[in-house]
Amino acid sequence: MASSSTNLNAQSKFDVFLSFRGEDTRTGFTSHVVEALRRKQIQFFIDNEELRRGEEISPALLSAIETSDISIIIFSKNYASSTWCLDELVRILDCKKRNGQIVVPVFYKVDPSDMRKQMGSFGEAFVHHERIPCEVRVQKWWDSLTQASNISGFHDSRSFRNDAELVEKIAEDISKKLEDLADPPNFDGYVGFNSQIERIKSLLCLELDDVRIVGIWGMGGIGKTAIAEAVFHQISSREYSNHFDGKCFMRNVKEESRKMGALYVRDEAISRVLGESNLKIGTLTINSYIWKRLRRSKVLIVLDDVDDNFIQELESLVGQLNLYGPGSRIIITTRNRGVLGVNSIVYKVKGLEHDKACELFCRKALSRKNRSDDLLELSKKVACYADGNPLALEVLGSSLRQKSKKQWYNKLHDLTLISEPRIYKVLKISYDELSPKHRKIFLDIACFFKGEQVDNVTRIQDKPTSLRYELEFLADKSLITISYKRLQMHDLLQEMGQTIVREESEEPGKRSRLWDHEDVYDVLTKNKSKLFVRTKQRKPLNNIKYNPIRYPLILFETFT
Template identity: 50%
Template structure:
């Protein structure tokens, strides 16, 4: 989906500010691990030595590019000039509205931090003894006071593991309320998430698999990510396997089987030889797993094939273009991702007009053209919006005319993945429907296809399952972008000589072939529709 705001450029969810010698190897290390385990992208400064008098540009950039900062105010925090400068930058970002600040008072009294008393007062007084610090000390005091006045956590008399769990849960909830709206243009996401959450039955202690299926570019991965972020705090172990089908093709099944438990258990060097021990550990954990873009049943069989592998209350979310894959694996709860309606598509495109300051009349005209072309597919709206709205009126009109004869390759590449997963007979059926039979009566078309030896009943079923076609009033229907993709596959067979293509549907090409007597040495189909 499309980025919508400057905050979309942020690289980190959380920046951790702490005094190394106090908490690096205990509390902060455990907190960092817990944040990462929940998929929270966290910056931690690994340089144990504080060098120089001014914090580095890289550290400043990390603070500025974080959605929130967690400040671990330990006993020796104020004794570090470096950390105090870091805190001033954090407060500056907070004041500008760029991030939230969450203080943790680690074995210190919040009032001592706020009023510069006790060990904090002594540390600040020592800084004042150095004439080089005179101008900075008041700024440091102000920053400490402002952070100490924020709502945070007092670690005194608290169970540390429970405290860390509470902090992580709070961070996840805050990220949910900000990052979904700030980092992505998630139009219409709330209703979709509510429906999927109903399918997930989170209140149940049973093991459950839920599918999200639909055509390429419809937003399945985006939806799965939003759900994952919202509910992951309710599970003991979580992992999001993005584009797992592509990983299978690139790395093979054995590597995938090794990678899977390592990522789920957050142990990169997991010893796969002790498989029994790994299964026992997973069996005791309530896990959340997202397998994104599953295109082969072997993935489900080998990674999540048995519900006894995971603890009670575990949930597996599967995104796929193939409905049959879900049904064959016994996934009975699934949600079909929906295309945008006109109003949602208009809302999705609106940030582009603001970004490029397009006049209202031009925006309305261009939006209407783009929405008509994309027909509710978020991927197409994103791709077209990202470059058409940056052009002049004359340029985007020219580009739209070009799209009528030459489809956008970024869109085509995504859609073509579904076609590539078909067998030869299914591919022929798909290309025939794309070139000739869209909108035709299903029974009439099946009779023709069976005459060609294409086994139309199972072939059409496969195309429906892979979200390439639908049946409406017994007519074969296909999204215009998918039809374009099919026709482009045929056109690529011979760009310069239409007579060498397997199918002809454009009247000028047909006329040209017949006139020049092409195709004598090659069998091809010509339909006059």
């Protein structure tokens, strides 16, 4: 009936409710959608025949609709012939109106225009329904079908080669929508950021109807993403007086551009703010139809961690302020001041003041029961070496938690030996203290798995449960985070990990890991080393062509 839950009391809560015509799609298309949702660990409700006895929709179904965040409606040939389906549709659209429930229609082998005009199988169904004595009920069905046909959704005959591709896109779209609906992070622990968050909000001038771009600029680990995330959640929340027609927070633009291409990231941002799940522009020039839609929309866009490789796409997104509707706001975080154009208002993020730096460090390093005067004094000395950088403070503090006083002094001695660049060396000390097993996992994440779902990573390992414990260990050390069920790592830590691998040898073929597509290609075509794919079974790659699009998650190890 539902993934991970069959209890239908009043407290039930589902991510997704599925409405569909059983005789059309239950054992076919709908079953594939169900499996795709289950793979992504999305909690869904799907009815069984036991709930469809009698003339009226059951309380269990009503409860499931009411307590779901999203409803997927699969319109098929005989959908309108079922009074149950039509009653579900009426209730779903009522929840959309009252509670803001997200509705995702899927037009499976039907034309939305047939729904609006009562043609084809939909017209035949309503000829039969006209015999029902309750005209008000029939009119509600008709109005709901018309309304649903105008909601942006998925059409199986447009842009999709087969059902498998359509199902995957639906699951990806639902997953992204649920991420957007997730409770915002708790920013109470963001020591020293409140004043900077308020400063960014003041620069945005939300009370004005102009289109405004604010660039958040600063070194790695200084807190740019945290500040942007806090501002995004605060000004886009329902409690805030401001209202945006569309919004999106594009994380890790640099990393995603490297993996998927800069145009893909640009198109994804436009897709999200317009609410289009499968929009593909594919060129730097934005066509007039998309342009007109954007100009009618008041949008909020955050582009996180933008670098030089995204400049052309950034120009097509924000080069012309009249591309968006009045009141639109765009926030860009970057380490490179040069990517922020003349239209941007630039804010440079400051390091934490000494007292705030010590406070953040102590939160990570000391328990409430272990705050002796001598350790507090040592904390002040150690914290100085982080230069007010929040990432370095968190990593340093986490590495000293529950350590002896002698270990604290040893750490302080190591820090005194550091020359510039200081932040990198501070972070490197925490890596050096890891066991060989944890170093290996850290480097794998830095080279291959940043942004990947935890389940996908653990699934390819010999001991998934053991790996989860190791990931939690690294998270406790502030070397990784697990957010929205995905592995995340600060780009400064990722760069450190990739630098460690590059320093193993000047020749890519002699390094322990290969993740850059050009390096992989060069080694496969020019290097005489044997190349192994690290999987549950180690197999040499002999005379194959490497396709980075088809095999994006292969872990390459080299053996000479």
